[in-house]
Amino acid sequence: MTSTHTDLTKRHRAVLPDWLALYYDEPIDIERGEGRHVWDAEGNRYLDFFGGILTTMTAHALPEVTAAVTEQAGKVLHTSTLYLNRPMIELAERVAELAAIEDPRVFFTTSGTEANDTALLLATAYRGSNQVLALRNSYHGRSFSSLAVTGNRSWSPTSLSPVQTAYVHGSRRRGTPLAHLSDEELTAACVADLEDVLGQLHGNVACLIAEPIQGVGGFTTPPDGLFARFKEVLDRHGILWISDEVQTGWGRTGEHFWGWQAHDARGAPEIVTFAKGIGNGLSIGGVIARADVMNSVRANSISTFGGSPVTAAGALANLDYLIANDLQGNAARVGAILHEQLDSALGRVPAVVEVRGKGLMIGVELAHADGSPAPEIASEVLEGSRRRGVLIGKGGLDGNVLRIAPPLSLTESEARDGGRILLAALEEVGRR
Structure with a gap:
């Protein structure tokens, strides 16, 4: 039986431009959202750490x-x-x-x-x-x-x-x-x-x-x-x-x-x-x-x-x-927690060469042992994070930087949960 996402991917590729990029080897249709979470058309729940490219600023389905x-x-x-x-x-x-x-x-x-x-x-x-x-x-x-x-x-x-x-x-x-x-x-x-x-x-x-x-x-x-x-x-x-x-x-x-x-x-x-x-x-x-x-x-x-x-x-x-709701202040406080978690990958996951950014706008740059950009590792971490229930982005001149930018209402517990999942995805790639 063809899955919802497989069928929709075929339809997408039949009528939309080839250059219209899609994330993931098996693209997902985000059907609804609430707070900092979204659900895809097959019922999977994700912590949204990219906010539709830094666009969902406060929260999904904000009642106001x-x-x-x-x-x-x-x-x-x-x-x-x-x-x-x-x-x-x-x-x-x-x-x-x-x-x-x-x-x-x-x-x-x-x-x-x-x-x-x-x-x-x-x-x-x-x-x-x-x-x-x-x-x-x-x-x-x-x-x-x-x-x-x-x-x-x-x-x-x-x-x-x-x-x-x-x-x-x-x-x-x-x-x-x-x-x-x-x-x-x-x-x-x-x-x-x-x-x-x-x-x-x-x-x-x-x-x-x-x-x-x-x-x-x-x-x-x-x-x-x-x-x-x-x-x-x-x-x-x-x-x-x-x-x-x-x-x-x-x-x-x-x-x-x-x-x-x-x-x-x-x-x-x-x-x-x-x-x-x-x-x-x-x-x-x-x-x-x-x-x-x-x-x-x-x-x-x-x-x-x-x-x-x-x-x-x-x-x-x-x-x-x-x-x-002072979401700027929340971005500073919660962003510092998330940044600190990701900093712990430096020296522990060899591919992680820099963690940068401010507030809830954090980049993790990945490179090979010789210092050359590692876009394929970034793609693997993107996939690994999705499998574990977190959506992130990527960028950089060579596509080797993870882009992390949740809604500014992110809670401390959500930051810690998401950070733990990102570290697990990084460590999995590092082990391989």
Whole structure:
């Protein structure tokens, strides 16, 4: 008898693109969720340590979000930005309060990709330049313009580009000539590299776009203070800073609400992009920008689906729940427990060469004895964790980094249970 998952996999592959990646040798259909757990279509229960790629920020089936969406859906689903939209305005007001940017304006999109597209449009129009700086190993989305600033070969299928992008060193250390440097030395080397790259361009550079912690890149984490030093250089040249907070925003790192705040920058980014967690699964993203930058677009513009009444109502309920329950503080406390557990694999499981990240955004890098990346080991651990009832992700330039990012309401007991299972999966591979 054909299983539910086997049948659905065949149907998926018959009608969807070959390049649409699926996790696991035997892919699973996640049918429902509650809290930090999900169930597949065959009744198996899992502790969700990836949250639909860092998107289920608070909890699965959060009653407050469900109620807000249901109430709004009973009124009107869609109007567009051509009309006043109370839920969108109320959400924008709340985001602006939390923005930590002077005189902020907020524009909503339907995804992080679209948010980064919009940020690039704002920066290039404001500066009158199509020259853009980005970090090596970065990922900013799957559209033509966001791929043009993505510095990770695994996720960039074309070299064609609407902008001229120059890549600078920033977050990734292992596998680079900068791997042996201390934090202070790395920061100095990256600033020198930025200055050198700027010296090779035509003066009027539009922006630097950067993730405070690289997501798809394997949760590579720069030294605190790096972007403050970058901003000193950028400000001298009038270059805008776009902080891509699609994965780091809303307190996931535990220590700050926004990832950029770890750098004690003398002045905030001019533009911040966000998505994923704010909607808790609803399709929403957006851009926060200083008013003069946001208002610099000299053409008519609308968004058919950005900030729709239903997604805005759900996102506002989700954001209110996050703040009221101090989930940022929980990410710091519970993340430290999980991080400590995974640290115990260092020196005990030979393939584990680094455990990094902040809060509930943790990466475990795997390598062979000769130091070369071990993507096949990462795949084995992914499979082993699923068999034991935990879902995680993977990333990195070579696909050799485990990505662990549970909902921010994760409890201490769930962290310990999940950590124990991850260690068991790592040790099983290590024994083989």
